[in-house]
Amino acid sequence: xxxxxxxxxxxxxLLWRTYVLYAIFAVxxxxxxxxxLLASAYFLYLKPTLVYGTLALVVVIAEMGFKLNLxxxxxxxxxxxxxxxxxxxxxxxxxxxxxxxxxxxxVAFGAPYFWVYYxxxxxPAIAIAGVLVTAWVACNKNTSVA
Numbered sequence: 001x002x003x004x005x006x007x008x009x010x011x012x013x014l015l016w017r018t019y020v021l022y023a024i025f026a027v028x029x030x031x032x033x034x035x036x037l038l039a040s041a042y043f044l045y046l047k048p049t050l051v052y053g054t055l056a057l058v059v060v061i062a063e064m065g066f067k068l069n070l071x072x073x074x075x076x077x078x079x080x081x082x083x084x085x086x087x088x089x090x091x092x093x094x095x096x097x098x099x100x101x102x103x104x105x106x107v108a109f110g111a112p113y114f115w116v117y118y119x120x121x122x123x124p125a126i127a128i129a130g131v132l133v134t135a136w137v138a139c140n141k142n143t144s145v146a
Contacts, residue, residue, distance in 0.1 A: 010079060011135035014089060017074040018131055025055045045108035045115060052101035060094040063087065085138045092137065096130035
């Protein structure tokens with residue numbers, strides 16, 4: 001299989017898994033934490049930051065502490081990645097989520113008039129680009145042990 005075809009296959013596989021994981025976690029987060037906090041403008045601005053940051057903690061702690069890779073748990077065996085490639089994917093996802101959380105906080109409080117545009121166009125574009133880069137790194141990761 002060509003490198004480009006493998007990269008595209010892995011990219012789309014990781015992309016939908018990442019969005020499903022994010023959607024499930026965002027709904028659970030909204031049900032648990034949304035009931036505790038009032039639906040104020042500040043919470044509206046901060047909710048993506050809290051969701052991204054908390055999900056980053058959850059995926060990294062699940063991998064490091066419990067050896068549970070949440071991306072692999074979402075039908076990940078079909079992607080045929082080695083354990084080191086899966087670790088690269090999950091830590092890259094954690095870094096991507098932390099980056100999205102920080103950017104959301106900066107935009108929400110630095111330029112609140114621009115936040116809606118960032119939320120609709122910027123955050124998804126950054127997330128897709130991050131997953132594409134993660135897939136590229138995972139595809140080109142050397143799996144042999146020296």
